[in-house]
Amino acid sequence: MDQTLKSYLLAQLKVLDKYRIRQLIILVGEVDFAYQYVELIEQQGSRCLVYSQYSEIVSDIQPYEVKKYLGTEASHIALLPREFEPTTFALLTGVLRGGGVMLLHISPENIQTSRFARYFVNQCRQHDFHLVIEQASFDQVINDQTINNQRRQVTALAQDIERSQLYLRNKLPLIGVNDSAELSQRHCLTLDQSQAVNTILENTWQHDHSVTVITADRGRGKSSALAISCVNLLAKDLGNKSAGQNTGSNFDLNTDISIGISAPKKSSLSVFYQQLDRSIAQLAHDSSQQEQLRARVKFYPLDELVLASPELNILMVDEASGIPVPQLQSLAANYSHVVFATTIHGYEGAGRGFTFKFLNHLSERAQRRQISLKQYHLHQPIRWASDCPLEQFSFDSLLLNAEIKPISNADIADQVTCFEFLDKNQLAEHNEILREIFALLVSAHYQTSTSDLMLILDHPAIDVYRLTIAGQLVGVALMIQERELPSDIRAEVIAGARRVRDHFTAQSLIQHLGFDSASALSFYRVMRIAIHPNLQSLGLGHHLLGELEKQAVKLRFDALSTSFGVNDKLLNFWRQNQFSLLRLGLKKDQASGEYSGLLVKPLSSEAQRLKQQAREQFTRSFETLHAISWQALPTAVVNQIEQEFVEVNVLKVCDYDLKALSDFACGRRQLLNCIHGIKVVLLDYLASHQDLSFAALISFVVEQQPLKKVCQQYGFSGKKAFESYCRQVCNELIKQGYR
Secondary structure (H helix, E strand, O other), X not given: OOHHHHHHHHHHHHHHHHHOOOEEEEEEOOHHHHHHHHHHHHHOOOOEEEEEOOOOOOOOOOHHHHHHHOOOOEXXXXXXXXXXXXXXXXXXXXXXXXXXXXXXEEOHHHHHHOHHHHHHHHHHHOOXXXXXXXXXXXXXXXXXXXXXXXXXXXXXXXXXXXHHHHHXXXXXXXXXXXXXXXXXXXXXXXXXXXXXXXXXXXXXXXXXXXXXEEEEOOOOOHHHHHHXXXXXXXHHHHHHHHHOOOOOXXXXXXXXXXXXXEOOOHHHHHHHHHHHHHHHHHHOOOHHHHHHHHHOEEEOOHHHHHHHOOOOOEEEEOOHHHOOHHHHHHHHHHOOEEEEEEEOOOOOOOOOHHHHHHHHHHHHHHHOOOOEEEEEEEOOXXXXXXXXXXXXXXXXXXXXXXXXXXXXXXXXXXXXXXXXXXXXXXXXXXXXXXXXXXXXXXXXXXXXOHHHHHHHHHOOOEEEEXXXXXXXXEEEEEEEEEOOOOOOOHHHHHOOOOOOOOOHHHHHHHHOOOOHHHHHOOEEEEEEEEEOHHHOOOOHHHHHHHHHHHHXXXXXXXXXXXXXXXXXXXXXXXXXXXXXXXXXXXXXXXXXXXXXXXXXXXXXXXHHHHHHHHHHHHHHHHHHHHHHOOOOOOHHHHHHHXXXXXXXXXXXXXXXXXXXXXXXXXXXXXXXXXXXXXXXXXHHHHOOOXXXXXXXXXXHHOOOOOHHHHHHHHOOOOHHHHHHHHHHHHHHHHHOOOO
């Protein structure tokens, strides 16, 4: 290691620690070169948390355990991946505490093959504080490298270091240690966090119907504020009961207060539960009382809250922007006191539907005096200083803070629309265009995340299109090319023995619906489509889809396709653009809270035939699956589906039913995907036969008894045992001539 660089790094560690800020150092070269810097840090007596995908380097963090480190902290972090992945980087920046260095290794091969890696390194080079150190600058001169070239590289790095130091000198007056003012006695770590807790408590206790919204960037103690609020609510409830009072409370003094906690994933509540345990231990020293208090804060999955509406005094929802707006509105309407907390610039992918749509909805309810609405935004970081350069770089480079530009209908009146395909190299080089595109996608899609940025730049099958008016971005679409399945692997895919990347539509039609002919068709799938929120319902979405259809025809695709969580509004939009619903998922999607639908618009005669066959079978099976799997399907969606029903004999055995029977019997497809075909064959057989061994299948398929009840009644140990029995029955029906 160069001695000048070593001296700089050692001095820099002291400065970082003094001002509680953090620095990124990208190390381009072999992993052994990068690991020297880990050893340098640890030689100073500091611990460096290592994430490594190289077998020769011991990793403290396993890839599947990264999220477990949320809420923890590390002095320094070394990220040593084989291929740079932004979500892991963004998550671990939230673990690195003030005074720490993030060492990021990127191999030369990764830079050569990944447009995103090149983009990220270039963003770092342009920053005034962070460093890019290349192994080639310090290796011995080899091959055609000249001494002068090596000197130029070392000089460039020295200039980077000088610029970094100048940045610090200019920023130091603005970057300081957090004020040591006296905090609330609620065990909060910052005044900001204490104020958030106060906002929750006051709005909850003082009003009959309250909604409190807490927003924050990562590392501000949002989840901990929820837990601290829970314990303070429990403490006041206990105090009122012991005093025989109900001062300022709208809750029944004779009933223990009950608090529900929810989130898109229970695993994202790890920080909440850690703080809850700490705060309860501070409130109650007796272990039995601690357990009683914990029992009064219960986790509820989102679908249970929406469908069953369990009785609660207070509901708290963390990472709320990862939840679809219709579900958020339902929760706000069903409970008297709700607290929504969310990360605004999170790595997870939190669309701005929360900001644009849900908060407007709450404001309208507050204006009608239906609720007391209070909002609080946490500004002050807990583990690092405000204006930390690493946080700002993370926001800027990963576009976590990308915001759409305001635009009105008047701005585009009588202007010509421009539809264009975007070259990915230009996207990577022109940050402003990429930022605009990403901001619009985030505004429309709650699942858009940092990994999508890498997907946009690197995935060879993804195409990016934009729609502009008078130079202003009004629409964007991400399309993925799903060409015909290679002929040499079609049989394996049809047999269910293999899944192939980037062939979602065909594989869904084959493996769920049994339409093997889809293997020979090509689909241009709409992955994401977004129109500026201020310009929706003006026909721009219809126009954008029309342009995409022209592109699909030009590129010789058989059909357009798309998949999304089905609701009344979205289904109506796609049907108006001649897309047909061919499949509904059998369970609600965890992310959207809705049944996922697969829709197709044929562009060739072969795709038209497949669509017609699929619509016939969808019509035939709908009543059966509606009773078994789709009970929670909204009435408005059912009405739209029924409008597309075709004339067909629902209970007459056809070739499709026989294929469903065979596919399930040999294990190619799942029971519920074949259930209607099995039902039709079973009814046809029972019309002329009696067989008591078929009784359990009759109870489930014909009488539509719940699976749990059938298993209990007929002695099956569970779903797996029941399906094994069903396969035996289906094989017996095949022997009886149903083939």
